[in-house]
Amino acid sequence: xxxxxxxxxxxxxxxxxxxxxxxxxxxxxxxxxxxxxxxxxxxxxxxxxxxxxxxxxxxxxxxxxxxxxxxxxxxxxxxxxxxxxxxxxxxxxxxxxxxxxxxxxxxxxxxxxxxxxxxxxxxxxxxxxxxxxxxxxxxxxxxxxxxxxxxxxxxxxxxxxxxxxxxxxxxxxxxxxxxxxxxxxxxxxxxxxxxxxxxxxxxxxxxxxxxxxxxxxxxxxxxxxxxxxxxxxxxxxxxxxxxxxxxxxxxxxxxxxxxxxxxxxxxxxxxxxxxxxxxxxxxxxxxxxxxxxxxxxxxxxxxxxxxxxxxxxxxxxxxxxxxxxxxxxxxxxxxxxxxxxxxxxxxxxxxxxxxxxxxxxxxxxxxxxxxxxxxxxxxxxxxxxxxxxxxxxxxxxxxxxxxxxxxxxxxx
Amino acid sequence: xxxxxxxxxxxxxxxxxxxxxxxxxxxxxxxxxxxxxxxxxxxxxxxxxxxxxxxxxxxxxxxxxxxxxxxxxxxxxxxxxxxxxxxxxxxxxxxxxxxxxxxxxxxxxxxxxxxxxxxxxxxxxxxxxxxxxxxxxxxxxxxxxxxxxxxxxxxxxxxxxxxxxxxxxxxxxxxxxxxxxxxxxxxxxxxxxxxxxxxxxxxxxxxxxxxxxxxxxxxxxxxxxxxxxxxxxxxxxxxxxxxxxxxxxxxxxxxxxxxxxxxxxxxxxxxxxxxxxxxxxxxxxxxxxxxxxxxxxxxxxxxxxxxxxxxxxxxxxxxxxxxxxxxxxxxxxxxxxxxxxxxxxxxxxxxxxxxxxxxxxxxxxxxxxxxxxxxxxxxxxxxxxxxxxxxxxxxxxxxxxxxxxxxxxxxx
Numbered sequence: 001x002x003x004x005x006x007x008x009x010x011x012x013x014x015x016x017x018x019x020x021x022x023x024x025x026x027x028x029x030x031x032x033x034x035x036x037x038x039x040x041x042x043x044x045x046x047x048x049x050x051x052x053x054x055x056x057x058x059x060x061x062x063x064x065x066x067x068x069x070x071x072x073x074x075x076x077x078x079x080x081x082x083x084x085x086x087x088x089x090x091x092x093x094x095x096x097x098x099x100x101x102x103x104x105x106x107x108x109x110x111x112x113x114x115x116x117x118x119x120x121x122x123x124x125x126x127x128x129x130x131x132x133x134x135x136x137x138x139x140x141x142x143x144x145x146x147x148x149x150x151x152x153x154x155x156x157x158x159x160x161x162x163x164x165x166x167x168x169x170x171x172x173x174x175x176x177x178x179x180x181x182x183x184x185x186x187x188x189x190x191x192x193x194x195x196x197x198x199x200x201x202x203x204x205x206x207x208x209x210x211x212x213x214x215x216x217x218x219x220x221x222x223x224x225x226x227x228x229x230x231x232x233x234x235x236x237x238x239x240x241x242x243x244x245x246x247x248x249x250x251x252x253x254x255x256x257x258x259x260x261x262x263x264x265x266x267x268x269x270x271x272x273x274x275x276x277x278x279x280x281x282x283x284x285x286x287x288x289x290x291x292x293x294x295x296x297x298x299x300x301x302x303x304x305x306x307x308x309x310x311x312x313x314x315x316x317x318x319x320x321x322x323x324x325x326x327x328x329x330x331x332x333x334x335x336x337x338x339x340x341x342x343x344x345x346x347x348x349x350x351x352x353x354x355x356x357x358x359x360x361x362x363x364x365x366x367x368x369x370x371x372x373x374x375x376x377x378x379x380x381x382x383x384x385x386x387x388x389x390x391x392x393x394x395x396x397x398x399x400x401x402x403x404x405x406x407x408x409x410x411x412x
Numbered sequence: 413x414x415x416x417x418x419x420x421x422x423x424x425x426x427x428x429x430x431x432x433x434x435x436x437x438x439x440x441x442x443x444x445x446x447x448x449x450x451x452x453x454x455x456x457x458x459x460x461x462x463x464x465x466x467x468x469x470x471x472x473x474x475x476x477x478x479x480x481x482x483x484x485x486x487x488x489x490x491x492x493x494x495x496x497x498x499x500x501x502x503x504x505x506x507x508x509x510x511x512x513x514x515x516x517x518x519x520x521x522x523x524x525x526x527x528x529x530x531x532x533x534x535x536x537x538x539x540x541x542x543x544x545x546x547x548x549x550x551x552x553x554x555x556x557x558x559x560x561x562x563x564x565x566x567x568x569x570x571x572x573x574x575x576x577x578x579x580x581x582x583x584x585x586x587x588x589x590x591x592x593x594x595x596x597x598x599x600x601x602x603x604x605x606x607x608x609x610x611x612x613x614x615x616x617x618x619x620x621x622x623x624x625x626x627x628x629x630x631x632x633x634x635x636x637x638x639x640x641x642x643x644x645x646x647x648x649x650x651x652x653x654x655x656x657x658x659x660x661x662x663x664x665x666x667x668x669x670x671x672x673x674x675x676x677x678x679x680x681x682x683x684x685x686x687x688x689x690x691x692x693x694x695x696x697x698x699x700x701x702x703x704x705x706x707x708x709x710x711x712x713x714x715x716x717x718x719x720x721x722x723x724x725x726x727x728x729x730x731x732x733x734x735x736x737x738x739x740x741x742x743x744x745x746x747x748x749x750x751x752x753x754x755x756x757x758x759x760x761x762x763x764x765x766x767x768x769x770x771x772x773x774x775x776x777x778x779x780x781x782x783x784x785x786x787x788x789x790x791x792x793x794x795x796x797x798x799x800x801x802x803x804x805x806x807x808x809x810x811x812x813x814x815x816x817x818x819x820x821x822x823x824x
Contacts, residue, residue, distance in 0.1 A: 013450075290696075
């Protein structure tokens with residue numbers, strides 16, 4: 001089952017915005033067994049819309065169009081599609097009432113332009129848009145389906161999820177496709193693949209596996225195809241059980257759930273508090289944690305100890321140890337964690353100290369050397385990591401590793 | 413002058429990656445007076461490549477192709493284009509030597525596949541790729557130009573900047589186009605537009621102005637078109653002088669230079685040090701500052717005081733004032749700044765305290781209320797901001813405003 005996507009809008013063609021809609025739609029369509037064969041971005045011009053649509057319909061049975069429905073271009077797209085399908089524009093009462101109400105709420109009455117907005121091609125199925133006033137239209141002609149949606153990402157996504165994906169799965173009787181993403185940490189892609197050789201070889205035929213590596217973590221994606229959704233869900237659970245036996249310590253979440261929220265949930269469930277003492281991560285761990293609403297319930301604060309002076313005076317790191325072992329050392333990072341735990345009066349404290357780069361490396365401690373410690377109520381655990389040459393990546397990966405160390409301790 | 417872009421690669425069509433290349437290319441092409449009329453994304457298949465290219469060449473004089481040159485697809489694209497233009501594949505000695513050297517550096521000798529990589533269409537101009545081994549090819553046929561580049565963003569961008577943009581400007585004798593972006597802070601778009609009415613009305617004809625608002629700042633972009641580059645540069649300087657007279661305090665940088673680097677430069681030049689005391693920004697100011705190499709020269713550290721306990725015990729905020737005025741108040745934010753300045757032993761300290769949202773607002777202090785203070789060697793300055801309803805945006809904008817307050821003080 002093949003489809004094409006057409007995105008309408010000058011803002012894409014002048015490079016003012018990146019077309020993120022197409023990738024999102026392609027992924028969602030893949031999820032219901034529909035492949036996208038071509039994506040075309042064109043300007044808001046009648047000739048371009050007609051010729052692109054005509055060519056696409058010669059090649060495939062489904063064309064999804066986004067954009068070109070903004071207030072200034074309404075007439076063109078609705079009229080263009082209406083002409084193309086040999087339909088006439090008629091008022092849609094439901095749409096009219098909705099626009100009238102929206103304007104009424106703001107004390108404005110309908111004018112000529114607003115009334116035009118409610119005109120839609122008489123042979124099109126009008127799909128409810130719960131996220132704005134632009135119409136969403138479903139056309140059928142000679143067994144082909146053409147769908148026109150607004151280009152504003154949240155409107156398009158809302159309509160797709162509310163209605164279009166279900167309708168398409170029904171119309172084209174596509175198979176059931178389920179995805180499950182497992183977030184892993186602490187093992188590189190190739191080593192992980194080796195550890196999973198047997199498991200992978202014994203996966204049922206309905207499961208396809210993909211490795212999706214990104215800085216600091218590897219996501220495993222199982223894609224399952226079949227007719228029976230419940231059966232596929234059981235397969236997912238069985239395979240997750242097996243995976244959790246092979247790499248128990250490395251799975252930190254599912255379906256792109258951020259690690260700081262896994263940590264947040266564990267802390268909240270146990271009623272424990274957290275603080276951080278950050279050198280090389282420069283406040284990024286605190287920033288990740290506080291990016292989420294409700295973090296004040298478990299996160300008390302942080303000390304970003306960028307200079308040795310702050311490590312000594314604020315976190316009470318021993319000056320002689322700083323001199324003897326250097327700031328990037330097990331001794332110092334453990335004292336930083338204990339210092340933060342005491343100063344901030346928390347149950348747990350994370351500390352980081354490393355060489356983020358691009359400068360500052362030595363032969364013994366090259367750029368990418370990072371010490372991380374977690375102080376808990378009973379013990380301090382520390383670990384040395386050898387990361388990358390890139391500053392941004394090192395800050396990000398050190399932050400993830402620090403949170404992951406804490407997660408493992410909290411899950412014990 | 414019209415062009416089209418064709419991007420080749422299944423990864424775009426399954427939604428695994430977003431096509432960011434096209435927007436970048438479109439913007440750069442615009443910069444030399446070339447408009448992009450259509451962007452097409454297709455799979456790595458010969459028929460698709462040939463038919464899309466044929467159609468594009470019927471419409472425009474310039475087609476840029478990216479992707480499809482990865483190690484597994486080399487043969488298809490090079491051979492497809494070679495067939496399409498009626499050329500034969502011959503070995504390019506320069507390319508051969510380069511691949512051989514690259515492999516040699518890693519102790520590997522050339523195999524059949526590597527030799528195939530060095531085969532290029534005999535009528536194409538081969539453009540030097542200083543960023544990888546994939547060939548970049550420039551074809552001409554009946555007055556039309558077709559350019560094939562690798563899809564890896566940094567390789568494509570490198571080749572475009574090193575060579576393609578210059579060659580295109582020469583080949584199509586496009587006009588000189590210069591852009592200058594002015595970064596402003598502290599005034600909303602509409603107020604700024606009002607303040608600049610006269611200036612804008614008197615701009616020379618060769619200048620086009622665009623307002624590009626984003627959370628916390630407005631960028632003004634002047635785009636100049638003409639024949640004489642030096643003359644255009646003089647116009648830019650004249651107009652910048654006029655602008656700096658109208659909004660002296662609001663310009664914080666040029667050409668997308670980040671505000672934390674403006675602050676960094678001012679601190680370094682004066683030999684002064686900085687610390688932060690962050691409540692609502694949760695460490696993001698420290699994170700922004702430490703994202704850049706060399707920040708340890710002026711940034712000593714931060715206290716993220718998320719709980720009142722930390723504000724009291726670590727930053728020495730007066731408990732009675734916390735009780736009386738609340739954490740989000742002028743009294744508390746000024747004491748936080750002074751506390752951080754003392755504790756971290758810095759010349760300057762920035763403090764933030766606000767309600768980031770989505771919860772925690774009251775009638776007197778709704779979500780988006782943020783107090784920011786800057787303590788300097790002689791005085792403490794504080795300011796109240798009314799920001800947004802969105803947590804992420806509030807954290808970002810409060811951080812930018814805090815850095816901008818410091819910038820203004822340092823520039824005095």
